[in-house]
Amino acid sequence: MGLYKKRKDGSEQPSMLGPLKLRLPFIHYKLEYPDWIQGAILCVVPMGITAVMMDVLGIPFELAIAFVVINNFLYLLHTHFGDPSIAGWITAGIPLYVGFLVGFPEGDARILALIALQLTVALIFLIMGLFKGADILVKRLPTSLKAGILLGAGFAAIYGEFSANGRVWTMPVTILLGAAFGFFMMFSRTAAPLREKYSFFRYIAQFGIAIPFAVSYIFGLVIGEVAAPNISWNLVPLPIGEIIANYSIFGVGFPPFEYFLKALPLAIAAYIIAFGDILVVSSLLNNANEVRKDERIVFSASRNSIIVSIRNFIEGIFMPYLPLSGPQWTAGQVLVVNRFMSNGRSQVDSYWGGATGIFWGMSIALMLGPVVSIFQPGINIGMALTMLIQGYLCGYLAMDVLKEKGTLEKGIAVIVGAVLATQGAAWGLGVGIVLWLLLERNWFKDEDKKVNETRIA
Structure with missing residues (x-):
């Protein structure tokens, strides 16, 4: 008998360890095998980052896939300790991280730069989580700067894939076919009514880029753009010792202070970007609470x-x-x-x-x-689709x-985005702040207010 049976309608799912809200399978909830299957199908998505890690950091594929596996298990910290988020990457910034890292010499310098960046991001999230500082950094941030950062990330993502050395040109027909199918499935005005009308189309559409990836991958195999996979029947090893020895602060050392300043x-x-x-x-969770009144998700x-x-x-x-x-x-x-939301408590407790x-x-x-080796020849497809979308x-x-x-904010956003995409985050943020101070900030606002008050008096 599981504790999940004791949940009262409209209340939170039971948990343990008080405010930590630890929830364990079989004890606090049932296993939902359809979600396990969906997760297994979508394993092609995180595999795509191995191509970038190999190119930028020089990490062999066997180790890069181990990084992906460990990272995936760390996602479970959220749902096991009371956070209902389906966690992921800070995806939109990937081209910006790549641009930052290639500014350092190949080898340990890039590893140290990534360590500095990730530890700095960790510290920012910790401060924002403990002191609820999101209002200060994000909500009060000028709109032109927020939009400029998003534009810069978008510009960098598209440019990176279509540049002279971009992934698109490694298998152009395959990737462009996959991108066209993916965009059609996710954003097309034609696809929206198809999802509403046909349950099969709605079912395959919910897998995001997995189906476009599979279709383009198979087509690439047929036309010869994708190499035939070399199937491996073993389990993927997790060489923890090798990772720590060659890529951790215990192996390459702690980054110099100037690396943190640059990061x-x-x-x-x-x-x-992540705050969005x-x-x-x-x-999304508020919507779920509106539809499923039997369980309150906090x-x-x-x-x-x-x-x-x-993490x-x-x-x-x-x-x-x-x-x-x-x-x-x-x-x-x-x-x-x-x-x-689409099922009742009897189907999804x-x-x-x-x-x-x-x-x-x-x-x-x-x-x-077998799963990893089958999809390995197509990792460029998966990453290209991810970045284009x-x-x-x-x-x-x-x-x-x-x-x-107004036009002022829109113009500043375009400049910030272009500078950020081509020169990096430091230049982008710097230019954005200067333009905001020069153009958007009304330095005589208080003076105008005093003049108006005098006229009224």
Whole structure:
């Protein structure tokens, strides 16, 4: 008999350890096998980052996939300790992190730079989580600067894929076909009514880029752009000792102070990008609470930020992870929330079964040699699709932020985005602050107010 049967309608799922809200499978919730299966199918998504880690950091594929597996298990810290977020990377900033890292010599210098960046991001999340400082850094940040950071991330994502050495040109037909199919499935005005009308189309659409990846991967194999996989039947090893010896602060040392100074502007930009994900997960879970009245899902931005900080500290110390640790993976969050809302308690007893199951399924699939080796030749496809779609979303969100603003804010945002994408976060933020001070800030506002008060008197 599981404790999950004791939940009263409209209350939180039972937990243990008081405010830590520890929840364990079989004890506090049932296993939701459909979410395990969805997670296993979507294992192709995190595999894509191995291509970037190999190119930028020189990490062999066998070690890069071990990084991915360990990172995936760290996602479970959220759902096991009371945070309902389906966690992920700070994806939109990946091109910015790459631009930052390639400014350092190849080898240990880049590893040290990534350690400095990830530990700085961890510290920012910790401060924001403990002291609820989001209002100071994000809510009061000029709109032009927020939109400029999103535009810069979008520009960098698209440019990186289509540049002379971009992934698109490694297998152009395959990747462009996958991108066209992915954009159609996710954003097309034609696809929206198809999702509403046909349950099969709605079912495959919920897997995000996994289906476009599979279609383009198979097509790439047929036309010869993708190499035939060399199937391995072993389990994926996790060489913890080798990772610590070659990539941790215990192996390469602690980054010099100037590395942290160089990383600070980018860390701030990464946090601003990530804070948008916190707003998204809060909105999605509020919708779930409106639909499923039998279970109350409690989301705390502070709890989420503290756990994100812990993940970044762990990785920054032991295995610096290029896409960093963020508060939410939107595609996975939508999958779990939609399945929870679309079923009653008799089908999906608790949200927490699916929220944990998606990463158990994905993590276990990533440890299976046959699964990893089958998809290894297509990792460039997966990463290219991820970045192209991320570029679209960043551009859309930036335009949405600027929707009710004037030409001044829009012009500044474009300049900030262009500078950030081409020269890095420090230049982008610096130019944005200077333009805000020169153009947006009304230095005579108080003087005008005094003049008006005198006239009224």
